[in-house]
Amino acid sequence: MPTTPTPTRAKSAAPPPRSVLRDPAFLRLWAGTTASGLATWALPFVLGLAVLHRELGAAGLGLVLAARTAGFLAAVAVGGVLADQHSRRAVVLWSALAAAVAAPLLAAGLGRSLVLMTAAAALAGAGQGACRPAFQALTAETVDPGRRQQANAAMTIAVRSSTLTGPALTALLTAFLGVRTLLLGIGLLWLVAALVPARGTAPAEPAAGPAGSTARAGFRTEFLEGVREARRHPWFLAGLAALAAVIALGYSTTSVALPLISRDRYGTGWVLAAAMTAYTVGALLGAVAIARLRPRSQGRAAFAGLAAYGVAPLSLMLPVHPVVVVAAYAVAGIGIELFNVPWFTATQREVAPEKLARVSSLDFLVSYGLAPVGLALIAPAIGRFGVTPVLAVCTAACFLVPAAAALVPTARHFSRTAPAARD
Template sequence: MPSTAVRPPSLSRDPAFLRLWAGTTASGLATWALPFILGLAVLDRSIGAVDLGVVLATRTIGFLAAVPVAGVLADRFSRRGVVLWSGLVAAAGSPLIAVGLGRSVWLMAAAAALVGAGQGACRPAFQALTAEVVDEDRRQPANAAMTLAVRVTTLVAPSLTALLAVVADTAALLVGTGVLWLVTALVPPPGADKPAVVGVRAGFAAEFAEGVREARRHPWFLAGLAALTAVIATGYSATGVVLPLVSRDRYGTEAVLAAAMTAYTLGALAGAVLIARMRPRAQGWAALAALACYGFAPLALLLPVPAAVVVAAYAVAGLGIELFNVPWFTATQREVAPDKLARVSSLDFLLSYGLAPVGLALIAPAISAFGAAPVLLVCAGVCFLAPAAAALVPSTRGFRAEARQPDPHRKAS
């Protein structure tokens, strides 16, 4: 008898996914745009470089403070509701930055903290909402489509923003990011209804601790998160601090910096396209091997190679990071208990991306104390060895719990 099961529509014809995609893309574009627009404000002398550092630092503080709170709230209440309120908070903060521009750096800093809080709050909520909106079989291409959109905006947005700056001032561009945050708040679809909780809830700390315990139930997750955190804290720091210096001092031009960062984005785009359809047999090991490719970036900065080799190394690093990210997000959405998914995702963002500023803060003093070559060698070594060490954990092979093996001594009933 033929099956009567109805196949879900393709992602390109699924209105719920398209709304989710639009919301996440808008949040990614708004997140990227703010530091670029503030950089334009430095160029036109509306603010100073120190003011820029203060504003971006408070945005990071707001992000880090909001991520764990949002993880608990998104598991306790509606994920869609958390996306709504986080988007509205960021939308309210964006025009306040414009109001403080050239008048009060402290108003700008406070408003940037609101924007950072909205940005941080929507990240775990979006991860959990994706698992509610998209069925398991389509989540990998869905995650690939969303990260592809973010990479495309990163590639084209500098030119677009520069063109907009010709006809609009910096304040208007900042207000424009608020419009993007409104799209983030209002466009995404509703998720699954949460059952009403009967009785007294545990406190915030206790609920977050439940998420930590859930993460500890998955050895592959802890190993992969440790590897990702190490790679971002070292490889990303080398990109942020050493690449501009090498571009200027070794090659005598900023063109190498621009080419390497463009190649990184193009590599990430290629990775997102490939991973939408790739299904390696040992998906976790393949993802960790791809993550280790980030080590080629600091290695190329260390060695006296032609500029083309540096650019190629960054293309490989970009390719690898997306070949890791998409299976990583998909596995987390599949393996983690649905009622704890937002808290586990918040732990992911808090450690992997939250500790990136620590690496950036430490690498410059380390270079001053030990020299660039030893520091780059350590960064490359960490990028290669951390994923390899994670792969030693058996369950990382497929980024899933190990299947129980039948007891050979047990007789069949």
């Protein structure tokens, strides 16, 4: 007698991963990172308001901001080494506390001692620089690999939102609180960055390839180990080269040319304000999109996003309607986050965990170090050759260098291994 086969129960599908926004440890890290990003943005803006209120001269502002940048560049590499040698949480704590201490010193020196303000700005920059690579490495410790892209996108959204709403809110608060009080508020933001984040809870993802030596040596040796780790990843070196071109040429050129063209071609300042606002809104939209998008060729899609910045100088080079310039800046903002979020995520995934902070510090050295160099060189170049030829060269660089970087081995997926091998 034939038997009726017993029906088998279909295997239930694996539940989707829990949203990173419901993870208390990540939310604490997100709050700390957001506070540090807001404090970093707010300082030059508040000091600019001090110039408007005649509490600080233009030359003094330049000196203070230069000291801040110098402090950042000096500390970011040191912070990367320390964050790989010691607890990333401890490095975040002490570097953010240093920046917090700098805030009341800036307030005390405002209108009284430019020397004190310069020293305090250098301390603030050092705290900012030391905590950046530590925050990057702490993200890899706190968030499991499958949710890191969402986590990086969430942090970007918070920072971009602060940049979008911060100027109006800060200017409003100045009418009631004054510049010194706002400087103290920046110190409170750094206290949040120092005290709120928790220790990492998720194990770091194993790095591809052989692990590096764990023996501790001097700073130079430790830093060079990070450089050697970066060289193991051709896609990372290609990305740094593309970033260098876009920041030093594209970003710096548009920063100088946009105010000139807004004034001389269009005869109004609203093009400058609208373009910068559109850039930030575009970056927000890009971060929201990349939180869910998973392109098949992640690296090439990211480099295409980075190359999209070229439409900004291109729009300034051509005699177009001002709305086209504003739209071009929105596209540039979208593209920059389509690059940034996968770039950070891939670095956290592919780099040896014990060297992640040092490799991240190389990224920040390029990102923050080349911008002032480009700004210093672009203005004389425009004076010598004119705006249009300089914009043409920079537009070509923004398009061609990321395109060339996308052809580098391992750049297609931002990985030394195929996607199937990683899965």
